[in-house]
Amino acid sequence: MRRSLRTKLGAALERRFPEKRLFLRSDTQTRFVRLSPATQITAILGSALIVGWAIMASAIILMDSLSAGSIREQAEREQRLYEERLNTLSEERDKRLAEAVAAQERFTVALDQVSEMQMRLLASDERRREYETGIEAIQATLRRTIQERDEARAEAELLQARLEQNASEDERERIRGADAMGALDLLADALEDTAEQRDEMHEFARAAAEQVETMEYEAQLAQERNERIFSQIEEAVAVSLEPLDDMFSSAGLPTDRIIGQLRSAYSGQGGPLTPLTFSTKGEMPHPDSLRANEVLGKLDELNLYRIAAQKTPFAVPVKSAYRFTSGFGPRWGRMHNGTDFASSYGTPIYATADGVVVHAGWEGGYGRLIRIRHEFGIETYYAHLSKIGVEVGQRVSRGDRIGDMGNSGRSTGTHLHYEVRQSGKPVNPMTYIKAARDVF
Template sequence: MFNKLKAVIERRFPERRVFLRSDTETRFIRLSPIAQVTSLLGGTALVSWAIVATAILLMDSIGSGNVRDQARREQSIYETRLNALSSERDSRAEEALAAQERFNLALSQISQMQSSLLASEDQRKELETGIEVIQRTLRRTMNERDDALVKADTLSAELEGTTGSVRTDSGRIQDIESTVDFLTSALELTAGERDEIADTASEAQASVEELLLQARLAQERNDRIFQQLEDAVSISLAPLDEMFRAAGLPTDRIIEQIRRGYSGQGGPLTPLSFSTRGEPPSAESLRANAILSEMDRVNIYRIAAQKTPFAIPVKSAFRYTSGFGPRWGRMHNGTDFAGASGTPIYSTADGVVTHAGWSSGYGRLVKIQHEFGIETRYAHMSAVRVEVGQRVSRGDRIGDMGNSGRSTGTHLHYEVRVDGNPVNPMNYIRAANNVF
């Protein structure tokens, strides 16, 4: 078999000689059939390898170009989304300011309405007193008139039936004329008083009707005001309540805790006081107190929102690089915001600084204790701008973005902990998107 293969190779590739001649001598190189076949196979393998390598390089170059284009498109989409979120945040801020203005206007209208209701109540009571006095005077005058008529009839009967008087006829006539004149004067006076009382009663009735009309108009106006206030309070309260529930916070406990910070009624809005005469509260008072209660809830939510980390810690340009959850086999307890070194970092809620300095893997770290058992952490800073024990408000600058500690690049590691347990910070940030 080998000999046959060798014979075939010798026929295809006969032995060749390559002569090399110089000025002084001539030499040759003998190329056997096996050497020729080996050279041919080696050259063929080399050319094939060059073709395959070139094809791989071309495919890799084309693929890299596609990846770069895809990265540019994703970056453009991400920037567009960030701009949309920024515009939406500004819009929500304007809506919050408008809601605050509506709240202040509603509070002013409630105060004016309360004053108007109290004035109407005083006028009604004065009118009732005046009508009662007029009715008593009218009854007394009518009784006096009836008594005078009875006396006149009695005197007339006595004059007509009297006999055997020692007075002369002329004297009796004078007495009768005097009595008649007296009765006529009394009747005229009584008739005048009656007419005067009737006029007074008519005027009082007209005043009553006018006051009733004014009261009805005031009631309709108050109904419209109440309806507008109820709508405004409902519009203001619903997103705030939804924001706290979306963040997973116990709204009833938060409201009770905020109320304990006030004296008396437990809030800045005091309900209308009811009558001390034992009268049941009016429908307007009950309705006004219901509105005041809802407005008090809105105000408490506004105060609680300042004490809860609903804000974003970075206001300049940034990008999200890592979210809350498992990462590389370990739990990532926060959200990472990447940006330029020195980017300002802000407190996301009112609170007290409990740590401001170096902390192993966190690098330069700031911890802030808030209400309701909530703590926020800001790690890997390049500079810390607060001190332990310092009280900060939402939006106060607390440090600069950096790359300190166990970090692979400039970014902010932001954590939210409730009763010591880490929670997803984006729950709070997303919950506030429709409010702030």
């Protein structure tokens, strides 16, 4: 049965594809190649497969080319938008910096005015104490004069009594008259002196009252000026401090711990941000002093935020034109721990924050790799470089050029593989870059 089926199949193939011979003739002999039906079918099927593969490959290449062109145009549009956004942010940063400088200048003027007002208040207190001392001296003199007058009267009466006992009636009358006139003269002189001193004290008290009223008015005007100055300074500090706090919070960083760590590391005394201290003689501090110290504390916090921003990778490692080719997350079944920036071969690469170089050399699939250790447990990776421009142990600042873009290691094209690691764990670098868009 099987043999008859094979026989029929062979006969059908011979009818559709009869045996052919291909003659090859040379100068001395003639040869031929016999093409059986099976050989012809095999050749036809192979040719069809080759033609089909070529058509499908051409279609795939064409579709890939069209898709790449669309992606390239989209990337160029995104790059232009990002550059415009960077220019806008740079202008906003300059404005914020100018506002901070102006606020610090206004605060310096306010401190000078507060110091001047304090000096005036101290001088007024000194004059008031002098006035009180003068009044007390005059009152003591008046009491002493009255006491001396009373003692003189008592002594005159005693002498008069003695004379009256020893003298005749006429002499007693004459002596009493003379004593009475002397007592009247002495009393008149004492009353005249007392009236003059009273008038002087009245004039002195009137002048002191006018002086106190003038000083109170000047103090009120100074207080109103201080209120306006303090309000403007506090508003400027708040406007400058809020974006920085939002930036660190958006990046998921613990702001309280970072500020505390920097305050411990930068604990030197002195400078314009040192809190004001005044002698209070056991009394409560002046409200303006407390308010000024609060503003100084905010300015000190603003300065610590500025230091922390320099030590945190908020910057972009590529300043030339580039495009994103791969982001953070799963890719082809594996975790992609960074962000890829593609540009031309040899494009400069810059440090994104202050730190210390802990690795500068070849490392497996990373190729030429630079690792920089920053504050707060953060490290940055710069991989697939063509050139390394730093050494291990070298300190770098944000914006320093550290190498050039390349294609070393396990890479399919020229690009920079950029990683950010927090406490050894990879995090999305765009979290830091996006958090700083409204600040830098």
